[in-house]
Amino acid sequence: MDTKTSEAKGKPTADVAEKTRGRAPAAGGDAAKPRKRGSATEQVSLFERVPADKRLAWPDIGAILGGVVSSLSKVMGGGIVAFYAGCQMGGVTVAITFVLSFFLTLLVGKICYREGLPNNVVSRFYVFGRRGSAAGSLIWIFCLVGVLAVGTVQLGNAILFAFGWEGEAVRWALFIGISCVWVAMALFGTKVIARMNAVFVVALFCVMGYVIYLIAADGQLVDAATHGILIPGVEPLEGFAYSVNYAIMTSGLMALFAADFTRFARKERDIAPIAATGSVFAIITYLCGALIVYYGFDKSVEYFSAQGMGATLAANAAVTNPGVSLVLAAGGVGLAVICLSQMKVETSNSIGGANAVSNLVNCLTGRKLPWWAAVVAANAIGLAFILGNILDQVNAFMSYGSILTSSWCVLLITDYYLVRGKMGIGVQGIDLDAPEHEVNWRGVGTIAVVGLIGSVLYATGAVAVPFLVVAPLTVAAYVAVSWLLRDKVRAGEIG
Numbered sequence: 038m039d040t041k042t043s044e045a046k047g048k049p050t051a052d053v054a055e056k057t058r059g060r061a062p063a064a065g066g067d068a069a070k071p072r073k074r075g076s077a078t079e080q081v082s083l084f085e086r087v088p089a090d091k092r093l094a095w096p097d098i099g100a101i102l103g104g105v106v107s108s109l110s111k112v113m114g115g116g117i118v119a120f121y122a123g124c125q126m127g128g129v130t131v132a133i134t135f136v137l138s139f140f141l142t143l144l145v146g147k148i149c150y151r152e153g154l155p156n157n158v159v160s161r162f163y164v165f166g167r168r169g170s171a172a173g174s175l176i177w178i179f180c181l182v183g184v185l186a187v188g189t190v191q192l193g194n195a196i197l198f199a200f201g202w203e204g205e206a207v208r209w210a211l212f213i214g215i216s217c218v219w220v221a222m223a224l225f226g227t228k229v230i231a232r233m234n235a236v237f238v239v240a241l242f243c244v245m246g247y248v249i250y251l252i253a254a255d256g257q258l259v260d261a262a263t264h265g266i267l268i269p270g271v272e273p274l275e276g277f278a279y280s281v282n283y284a285i286m287t288s289g290l291m292a293l294f295a296a297d298f299t300r301f302a303r304k305e306r307d308i309a310p311i312a313a314t315g316s317v318f319a320i321i322t323y324l325c326g327a328l329i330v331y332y333g334f335d336k337s338v339e340y341f342s343a344q345g346m347g348a349t350l351a352a353n354a355a356v357t358n359p360g361v362s363l364v365l366a367a368g369g370v371g372l373a374v375i376c377l378s379q380m381k382v383e384t385s386n387s388i389g390g391a392n393a394v395s396n397l398v399n400c401l402t403g404r405k406l407p408w409w410a411a412v413v414a415a416n417a418i419g420l421a422f423i424l425g426n427i428l429d430q431v432n433a434f435m436s437y438g439s440i441l442t443s444s445w446c447v448l449l450i451t452d453y454y455l456v457r458g459k460m461g462i463g464v465q466g467i468d469l470d471a472p473e474h475e476v477n478w479r480g481v482g483t484i485a486v487v488g489l490i491g492s493v494l495y496a497t498g499a500v501a502v503p504f505l506v507v508a509p510l511t512v513a514a515y516v517a518v519s520w521l522l523r524d525k526v527r528a529g530e531i532g
Contacts, residue, residue, distance in 0.1 A: 115326020
């Protein structure tokens with residue numbers, strides 16, 4: 038997803054990053070003093086349960102989730118689903134996205150609501166352990182910083198297209214310059230970004246609506262909504278698997294992200310409409326993205342073909358760079374809106390990546406990484422992703438990301454509802470003052486082994502959609518290990 042929370046993730050909003058700058062999370066007693074002014078979420082630290090006066094109505098939380106999807110990477114998702122799977126099978130993918138996103142968000146969100154704590158803290162106390170939470174940080178560095186890198190390349194390519202700039206040196210100078218902007222905004226501009234969030238979201242959706250109007254005015258709306266696979270050489274099952282893997286990763290990201298806000302809900306029954314709102318906005322952006330990519334596809338292919346790409350690579354680049362289509366449709370206004378929208382999202386991604394880096398260093402060394410160093414490190418890792426041509430490898434990135442995010446969600450759900458709930462192995466309810474286990478080897482071992490198996494099966498081509506193996510294997514492995522070690526778990530000897 039495009040914004041996250043901390044420890045393994047980032048903060049709920051750009052505002053909240055101010056809370057833990059310069060310090061890594063620590064168990065219990067790390068709650069900072071509430072600010073006298075600011076948003077409700079800004080005044081509640083990671084290790085402080087949400088007080089009654091900081092609770093939010095579900096439409097407010099739903100609006101936050103709606104803003105998360107206003108980014109180029111989410112628009113790209115619609116293009117991937119439609120162009121690789123075709124509109125008909127893409128509709129199946131959209132249905133899968135809604136169902137999976139809704140139920141993962143609902144189940145993980147209820148856990149965080151009941152605990153009054155963000156997902157990263159809940160995961161730390163339940164399935165990872167203090168040092169074991171390094172596993173969550175590594176997952177989040179891969180997923181969130183990867184999305185940061187994808188967004189940077191997409192914005193950079195839109196700017197290059199708009200101004201007609203060429204050359205590898207210019208390209209890299211632009212990417213580095215954009216990354217420096219993300220660093221500066223994460224360090225100094227979070228409040229401005231948070232206050233302008235609603236404006237950026239509305240502006241982007243207005244531009245997307247304008248593109249759809251242009252398609253309808255040209256009499257192409259039916260074709261844009263009914264076409265088949267448009268990527269050369271892609272077989273139906275292959276394209277469908279690609280689109281499903283993207284849907285699974287984004288659904289897992291949505292659940293992990295949303296859980297950091299569901300703790301602010303006023304009632305547990307509010308979690309369902311919150312989950313539904315986030316899922317609906319994701320679908321809307323998918324649909325808009327599919328139409329936007331269609332609008333500029335031919336010209337985008339010509340643009341990337343002129344750079345020496347073959348037919349398949351040029352088509353892939355056209356799908357994964359929706360910013361080019363928005364510039365084609367709205368010119369300078371479209372580019373300005375893209376820049377503002379990406380600034381909102383990527384600032385939050387930088388914050389989330391920085392917190393993941395901080396927690397990783399703290400877990401492994403016990404040292405606290407300065408905030409500025411963590412922000413720079415996160416963006417440096419993003420540049421490394423770009424150096425590895427992440428946008429050209431977006432299929433693999435999304436597929437491996439689906440393994441990591443789905444296994445994390447399924448692991449936490451299994452632990453809370455089944456192992457601790459139905460089976461009574463371990464207790465529900467986090468005591469922040471109790472001593473923490475250093476590593477919960479049941480959880481860390483399960484996610485490591487299952488992740489490795491899923492990755493090998495996907496890499497060898499044995500399984501096209503790793504979730505089909507990862508989800509049931511996570512449940513089976515964690516339940517089996519917990520049952521074998523039930524006496525030690527109940528006695529508190531192990532996490």
